[in-house]
Amino acid sequence: MYIEMGLDMKRKYKIWILLPVLICLLLDSSIMVSAQQEGYTYNYDYWGDVQYYPDAYSVVGVYTAADLNIDTKLNNPCSVFVYEDLLYICDTGNNRIVELRRTSMTKFEMVRIIDSFTGNDAGTFSGPTDICISDDGYMYICDKGNNRIVKLDMELNYVMEFTKPTDATFDQALSFLPSRLVVDSVGRVYCIADNINKGLIKYEADGTFTGFLGASEVTYDWTDYIWKKLATEAQRAALESFVPTEYDNIYRDSEGFIFACTMNVSDEKLIDDITDISKPVRRLNLRGTDVLVSNGEWPVMGDIQWDTAGNYSGMSLITDITVLDNGIYFALDKVRGHIFAYDTQGNMLFAFGGSGNVDGYFRTPVSIEHMGYDLIVLDSLDSSFTLFTPTEYGTLTYTAIEQYNSGEYITSGDTWKSVLALNGNADQAYIGIGRSLLRQGEYKKAMEYFELKYDEENYSKAFKQYRKNLVEEHIIQIVLVVLVLIAIPLIVGKFKKVKHEIDTADIFRV
Amino acid sequence: MLTALRNKDTYNHYFKTLKYSLYVITHPLDGTWDLTHEKRGSLAAANTIVILTVFARILKLQFTSFLFLQVYWEGINIFLYIASVLFPLALWSIGNWALTTLFDGKGRLKQVYMATAYALTPYPLIQIPMCILSNVVTLEEGSFYAVAGVISVLWSAALILCATMQIHEYTMSKTVLFTIFSLFAMLVMIFILLIFFNMINQGVAYFVSMIKEIMFRM
Numbered sequence: 001m002y003i004e005m006g007l008d009m010k011r012k013y014k015i016w017i018l019l020p021v022l023i024c025l026l027l028d029s030s031i032m033v034s035a036q037q038e039g040y041t042y043n044y045d046y047w048g049d050v051q052y053y054p055d056a057y058s059v060v061g062v063y064t065a066a067d068l069n070i071d072t073k074l075n076n077p078c079s080v081f082v083y084e085d086l087l088y089i090c091d092t093g094n095n096r097i098v099e100l101r102r103t104s105m106t107k108f109e110m111v112r113i114i115d116s117f118t119g120n121d122a123g124t125f126s127g128p129t130d131i132c133i134s135d136d137g138y139m140y141i142c143d144k145g146n147n148r149i150v151k152l153d154m155e156l157n158y159v160m161e162f163t164k165p166t167d168a169t170f171d172q173a174l175s176f177l178p179s180r181l182v183v184d185s186v187g188r189v190y191c192i193a194d195n196i197n198k199g200l201i202k203y204e205a206d207g208t209f210t211g212f213l214g215a216s217e218v219t220y221d222w223t224d225y226i227w228k229k230l231a232t233e234a235q236r237a238a239l240e241s242f243v244p245t246e247y248d249n250i251y252r253d254s255e256g257f258i259f260a261c262t263m264n265v266s267d268e269k270l271i272d273d274i275t276d277i278s279k280p281v282r283r284l285n286l287r288g289t290d291v292l293v294s295n296g297e298w299p300v301m302g303d304i305q306w307d308t309a310g311n312y313s314g315m316s317l318i319t320d321i322t323v324l325d326n327g328i329y330f331a332l333d334k335v336r337g338h339i340f341a342y343d344t345q346g347n348m349l350f351a352f353g354g355s356g357n358v359d360g361y362f363r364t365p366v367s368i369e370h371m372g373y374d375l376i377v378l379d380s381l382d383s384s385f386t387l388f389t390p391t392e393y394g395t396l397t398y399t400a401i402e403q404y405n406s407g408e409y410i411t412s413g414d415t416w417k418s419v420l421a422l423n424g425n426a427d428q429a430y431i432g433i434g435r436s437l438l439r440q441g442e443y444k445k446a447m448e449y450f451e452l453k454y455d456e457e458n459y460s461k462a463f464k465q466y467r468k469n470l471v472e473e474h475i476i477q478i479v480l481v482v483l484v485l486i487a488i489p490l491i492v493g494k495f496k497k498v499k500h501e502i503d504t505a506d507i508f509r510v
Numbered sequence: 511m512l513t514a515l516r517n518k519d520t521y522n523h524y525f526k527t528l529k530y531s532l533y534v535i536t537h538p539l540d541g542t543w544d545l546t547h548e549k550r551g552s553l554a555a556a557n558t559i560v561i562l563t564v565f566a567r568i569l570k571l572q573f574t575s576f577l578f579l580q581v582y583w584e585g586i587n588i589f590l591y592i593a594s595v596l597f598p599l600a601l602w603s604i605g606n607w608a609l610t611t612l613f614d615g616k617g618r619l620k621q622v623y624m625a626t627a628y629a630l631t632p633y634p635l636i637q638i639p640m641c642i643l644s645n646v647v648t649l650e651e652g653s654f655y656a657v658a659g660v661i662s663v664l665w666s667a668a669l670i671l672c673a674t675m676q677i678h679e680y681t682m683s684k685t686v687l688f689t690i691f692s693l694f695a696m697l698v699m700i701f702i703l704l705i706f707f708n709m710i711n712q713g714v715a716y717f718v719s720m721i722k723e724i725m726f727r728m
Contacts (some may be wrong), residue, residue, distance in 0.1 A: 046580075451576055456577050456649055460577060460649035460650070463577075463648055
């Protein structure tokens with residue numbers, strides 16, 4: 001009997017279990033999510049806590065030499081460069097540069113391998129570390145092993161070369177080891193050379209050396225100065241030397257400023273008091289002054305907090321930067337393989353990537369470049385490069401920022417609302433909506449958005465206007481209230497005084 | 511006690527002593543002298559002022575505009591906030607009284623406590639209106655808020671100094687000296703409390719682990 005009951009119950013329960021499942025399946029089938037969350041994309045909020053975001057970039061593919069039909073494996077590639085739809089990889093260990101063309105969204109085709117050029121006796125490369133193509137179609141290659149920068153035209157004919165400056169300011173005992181370079185619109189060459197800490201070496205278009213650019217100012221506070229005066233020789237040698245830092249990589253943005261990054265930073269002073277000596281990312285103008293705008297809650301330094309275990313400890317060491325045409329720049333961190341996106345004001349937009357063997361993670365990332373909105377990250381230990389493309393979330397973020405920057409405030413607010421629909425954690429979305437409301441004159445609503453995300457300056461702006469409007473609207477009531485507040489005690493006081501005088505007047509005394 | 515509560519005079523006396531605190535803050539030396547020697551202050555009013563100070567501190571958290579005070583709500587421990595007023599007050603009263611007793615001070619513990627409590631009056635008096643003010647000013651006008659906050663704390667500190675002077679009948683230089691010594695006395699008390707806490711912790715842990723081991727062996 002019990003078994004029968006049990007079977008009956010089972011059948012009954014089966015229906016009760018299957019029915020809701022069926023209903024859920026039917027309902028769910030209309031809300032299919034197409035993009036899979038692949039990695040961890042995150043950002044830091046106002047308090048410095050990690051908040052996770054939906055992926056802003058997804059991996060299109062990881063390309064090794066085999067995928068690209070190149071005969072030998074890439075050996076210690078140092079740098080990538082993008083020119084229109086061409087991708088150049090400096091295959092340093094194999095003394096050559098590989099030129100690829102992007103034929104479709106996912107495919108790259110090899111165009112040619114550049115390992116020699118005509119028109120010069122020493123027509124081969126020895127450890128080329130960087131390549132740059134100027135706007136007028138000339139190739140500039142850092143030929144580190146041969147101590148020169150070579151300028152070729154697109155048919156690989158030698159045009160000229162830049163060698164060690166013979167100037168007195170350049171220490172002639174040091175050899176000239178150019179490692180990275182950028183070329184500006186008139187053909188001037190700015191290059192980073194190993195062991196030179198005076199800044200970027202600047203050449204004119206005809207090859208003459210015209211000095212150094214952008215050495216960081218050496219600053220130290222008076223306590224260090226006094227200590228240095230009083231210290232003994234041995235102690236002084238052990239002190240950190242107060243010299244400018246060497247740069248590690250440079251990139252020229254669409255406005256002509258040079259973004260430079262350095263890995264020679266110490267994390268002691270960074271978060272609370274970012275001094276000149278410890279800025280990892282700088283934006284140099286043509287006079288060499290750092291004009292990077294850092295108005296975000298946290299300085300432009302990559303990660304703000306990190307674990308203290310093993311290889312992944314320590315602050316982010318920014319090894320390369322690339323800048324999109326809309327001003328958003330990406331910094332590549334060597335320590336944990338993270339890529340940080342910052343907007344023009346220095347607010348972090350999102351961060352993704354990591355260390356590992358999965359697609360989208362790196363072993364030793366050395367270089368980052370952009371092709372349109374897509375990102376290419378070169379992994380030297382893995383001998384491959386990874387191609388990222390923006391997801392719907394990433395595209396919406398860029399659209400919202402670009403719309404606001406071009407003045408379309410209302411549409412920018414709507415785009416930020418769609419960003420918010422995808423990501424409830426996005427601080428910039430709330431602030432973006434608030435700013436668009438501020439421009440439209442809706443101060444009360446703007447204040448609500450700013451208050452949510454602790455944006456003091458914008459809240460103060462909105463509040464000022466709101467208060468002005470409120471007072472102007474209700475000025476009559478306010479004046480009345482103030483008058484009443486002042487007048488009533490006066491009247492009451494007068495009343496009491498008169499009453500007192502009547503009470504104590506002589507004529508009423510019997 | 512009920513008869514005392516029903517008697518209207520008790521309430522009159524209470525409000526009079528509460529109003530007297532306003533006299534104290536504007537006449538520091540005269541006010542603190544009369545507080546104890548002329549019996550113009552009362553313990554009930556002193557307790558009220560302490561409660562108001564704690565209240566003002568907590569109100570500040572909730573009602574100050576975020577322009578001036580950004581509160582990490584997940585990390586707030588309200589007991590710590592309340593203790594941040596009561597604990598130093600208790601430590602100071604006991605430390606000051608104990609130290610000055612050794613050095614010819616004329617103050618009793620009740621007097622020291624009452625005077626310190628009355629000296630805290632500027633804090634709630636200024637901070638509570640400042641809470642309201644912070645909601646109607648912008649960032650640029652915020653210097654008023656900051657200055658008022660500093661004034662409230664400094665005023666209270668000056669009043670405590672004057673109170674110490676009048677109660678123990680010291681000269682000014684002796685007052686300053688013994689205030690610094692009282693601060694050291696507070697540190698010593700904190701040190702002893704820490705040691706006590708640690709030892710009791712270890713003692714309890716010893717017995718607990720012994721009982722656990724016995725239970726496991728059963």
